[in-house]
Amino acid sequence: MSRRPRLAAVAVATAALALLAAGPASAGDPTVSDPRVVAHFDFATGQTPENIALEPDGSADLTFAFARQVVRVGKHGGVPKVLATLPEVANPQTPNIGAAIVTGIARAHDGTLYVAYATGTEETGIWRIAGGGGAPEQIAQLPADAFPNGIALDEKCGTIYAADSARGEVWRIPVDDGDPTVWASGAALAPSADLPFGANGLKLHDGAVWVSNTAQGTLLRIPFGQDRTAGPVETRATGLDGIDDFAFTGHGDTALAALNTSSLLELVRPDGSHRTVLTETDGLDNPTSVAVRAKTVYVPSAAYFFDPATETPDPNLLLARISRNKL
Structure with missing residues (x-):
């Protein structure tokens, strides 16, 4: 990824030449319907939405990757409100990209926002932003060769977990005091020679850290062991x-x-089978993240990969309705 992320686009596109055939719908599957794009963004100014956190009123807090901004967009769209801009880096050396990029975002109950910033310099790490916006503050520094991507906040333990796409690791980062440590690593989290983006998205769910691996096309579960240590990595899909x-x-x-390169939203069942529920025809354009609140699904698209001679990128925010069927 970069403002025009050609090198990464080639690598990722190579990995996505063949898509797994969609599995049949199950009677117990949630239904995703009524997709509509509520906001379009300006690719030329770096308004490429990379990750999302939701406000209590349904507004979406988005990271604009290459604009280095954190913005808020209402549930019904409108002009993005800039909450913060991450500092410019004079000579970014971000792994695989070479440009400074704002990636993951997490929200605390009091409205405080935490974002991941990858620069290839000492600015790489986790930054904190007050709920109403303002100057960001770096609370944790990660190695220059790290690429912090998806993050999740464990408020009870005062800890942030961050997926590192370049090093193939999960970081454990104290919010208030202490040094970041590698919480999990190994082959299941690693990138590949063909695609240098490994561990990517990250969620805390049901006693475990869940991580996606872009290079390997997998969804992983890492259970918490004693003292919140990492248990064995389980491949779930x-x-x-x-x-x-x-x-x-x-x-x-x-x-x-979100299947970025193929512009698909995939429903992944507990048994690992999956099927497509939204496509490019619904408005997806390289979707980067997903959020669910009650009966609404939010899907930002960054429009990273396109042919400038024939295509116009459409970074956007799409909302859809989700209904959970009961057997």
Whole structure:
């Protein structure tokens, strides 16, 4: 990824040449319907929405990756309100990209926002933003060769977990005091020679850290062990080519996964089978993340991969309705 992320686009597109055939619908599957794009963004100014957190009123807090901004967009669209801009880096050396990029976002109950910033410099790490917006403050520094991507906040333990796409690790980061440590690592989280983006999206769910691996097209579960240490990595779904971020539809393990390169939203069942529920024809344009609130699904698209000679990128925010069927 970059403002015009050609090198990454080639690598990711190579990994996504073949899509797993969609599995048949199950009577117990949630239904996703009524997709509508509520906001369009300006690709030329770096308004490429990378990740999302939701406000109590249904507004969406988005990271604009290459504008280095955190913005808020109302549930019904409108002009994005800039909450913060991450500092400019004079000579970014971000792994695989070379440009400074704002990635994951998490929201505390008091409205405080935490975002991941990858720069290839000492600015790489986790930054905090007051709920109403303002100057961001770096609370944790990660190594220059790290690429912090999806993050999740464990407020009870005062800890942020961050997926590192370049190093193939999960970081454990104290919010208030202490040094970041590698919480989980290994082959299941690693990137590949063909695609240098491994661990990507990250969620805390049902006693575990869940992580997507873009290079391997997998959804992983890492249970908490004693003292909140990482248990063995479990592969819960495969064949999710180009997976970026994901979100759970409720208390169970059914998830919705954004398949970036193919512009699909995939419903992933607890048994690992999956099927497509939204496509490019619904408005998706390289979806990057997913959020679910009550009966609404939010899907930002960053429009990263396009042919400038024939295509016009459409970074946007799409909303859809979700209904949970009961057997």
